[in-house]
Amino acid sequence: MPEKEDIAPHVEELARVLGEKVGRDVTKEELEEQLLKFLDYGVPIDQAKRTLARHYGVNIPQGETASRPIGSRTLLSDVRDGDSKLNLLVRVISVNPKEITVKGEKKTIFYGFLGDESASTGFTAWKDFELEKGDVVRIGNAYARGWQEKIDISLGDYTRIMKVDPSELPRHPAAMNACKVSGLSAGLSGVELATRILSVEGREVTARGEQKTVFSGIMGDETGKVRFTAWHDFGIKEGDVVRISGAYVKDWRGVPQLVFDENSTLEKLDGDALPEADILDEGNVTTLAQLVERKGATDVVVNATLIEVRPGSGLVFRCPECNRVLQKGTCRLHDKVTGTPDLRIKAVLDDGEENISAVFGREITEALLGKSMAECMEEARESMDYEVVESELKARLVGEPMRVRGNAINDDYGVMLLAQEAKRLTVDIISEADKLAQEMI
Template identity: 45%
Template sequence: MNALKEESKDNISRKEVENELEKFIEYGVPIDQAKQTLIKKYGGVAVLTSSTPGERIMIADLKPNQPSVKLLGHIIAINPKEVTVKGENRTIYYGILGDESGTIPFTSWGSINVEKGDVVEISNAYTREWQGAVQLNFGDRVQVEKTDKNRLPKDAFEPKELKVNELRSGIGKVDVTARILEINSHDADVNGEPKKVFSGILADETAKAQFTSWHDFNIKKGDVFRITGGYVKSWKGIPQLTFDSTASVKKLEKSKISKDDLESNKMPLHVLVEKRGALDVQVQGTVIDVRAGSGLITRCSECKRVIQDSKCSLHGKVEGITDIRIKLVLDDGTGAVGAILNREVTERIIGMNLNDLKKMKQDDILEMINKLLIANKIILKGNALGDEFGTSIIAQDAKFVDINLKDEAEKLANELEDLI
């Protein structure tokens, strides 16, 4: 309040200022930036030391929680998104910015007059940390100006050749060679016009990923393509390669990537936790916990959500359907993840079906599951999803690891000899 002019103090209350400040913070504006904006709004003299034009920063050098940064880059992707804050609808924009050092995802909390392919000079942007990565944000103080394409070196626009397991959210201008495992199409509304969108799963010998194509490249299941000029988003940690008519999509010989090379990707748990998600992975570890929510459960007959006392949060009083599942924690010594085993996988690993389990008490079922799984090694196959609570595997298969005691004893003896 001290920075406000004397005449402005009589016209506003502390409560009003606090309410305004709270709104800015809810929209993700850094507190220092929000304060400066309110000072100017109410007639004060803002201290603009943080917005004084400074040296350009390379994207690769950005760190979390920088209050004011200046960048030069090109817009690799930009899309609108509707969000709701305290019941109010708001349009924000998200995309990917690139320069000669790398790429970064950005969010603009207001309208910006830029398009894909524009080279822009950005002042007074700020950074935050999101899920362990730097996120670039454009608040109300940001200045985004289009500039000449020649201000960026040629290599800023060159695609980067990557394997599928190297795809990460926020990477732009990628060059990927992969086999198409699944493809389907659906109609989408783009600026009021219908457009056919193609999506599916692609893979190479390192991993699998989702893809979305906003152009009909005549992509067929089983074919191998080199896709140049796409960018990467993610959903729950699973990478998604996105490309449109500006990309180059070249069909190659199927022998370039053999179908036999596309087995489930075996992955240590610390790598999976770092990636936050993946398609069709195989992990191995020791079961260290069987979590609450395991055993017999009841699902809503309409939406299949787990319910209590025959009441669904969406459908009210319903006729419940009995089901079985296991929720566990797996540890391989390098990291730990949660896992959910559905009815089919649960029946297979415990050797009993749901009808048999219905005849047992819940406590007896849980005791059996604990005795069977705790401290035992298992192999899980499935999709791994990541969120703010961590990484979980939705298991599609599970089996116990066969341990050869003689081989294990020999390995241990060899390790001990190396230590002596």
């Protein structure tokens, strides 16, 4: 009869395979006891483990345990960059051949998408495993690589693949995350969405030592706009309405960005599947709470009250070298310099539910003040006080409801709106009323 020490690793493996059933359906002590009983009857250890696992509803295929320890299955959502010896149970969502040249030799590799009940992930097969779309397969000894902040499952020479009955994986595995633009936040993968391309341009980059063209631009639907980058030439043009599957979202300078590549699929839809570009281009009115939830957004409109003009607003001087705002004529990096004047407002906006900070640049500040920067400089000189402009901004703007349009960026300090347009709503209402009154006369 085997000693307790000998059996401990097998009990551990079995426990890993059974996952959360241990502690709920069976204890480790019971597993050990049952395993020992099998061994007493002369049942080989691998068969004993398989039989016991099946008893608790988990199927370990023949051959899986004979030559190597049982590895517990990893869900795609748990796969991390650098993981190796991965055991997966997945459905092949798509598979495509690709010719590559390795050391001067032509070779066909395969790429596409795998899905399970937790997620979908791109894969690269470095040899022909005869995978077909729709196959459900058990994969042993795969590894994962990170690429563009996304995980790719690699199937190489040491990977074992076994086709199994499709019923082994739940019927609707890895449905892509059907999204609207407003639902995109960094970290999301397996994204499917229909959008209109509002702008697109290509640029040359070197990726993995290979020269290629990437395409970036803005796309949108009726809920919002998002910057995108395509690492593959799908032939998209401005105005196209497309459905993209297998995209992911990463943070790009504090704003969520949709990324897709050759592992993604892109389907052109009828032009009337979404509103026209000029309608989508108007900018989407968004609550501040939504901006915080989305962790930033591209080209949004908010209606909120300016509740605070923060210190550092008004007339400031910037370092001519690095553009940083000087403190008492001194740059943090370049010491005493002759600054270049600028106007800005650092504000807090509040819509009653949430508040965020916002920055207004020179043009907007001039418009809100109703005076030019030169006039502000003149005023500051006359009063011998550069802070006079900040005081004036406070007096004029605090408490004002505003409509602000811009990009919302997210960082450690929260969401900040970089204003591209700002209008005082009260002024508008008054001038609208004037216009209306004049029309009536």
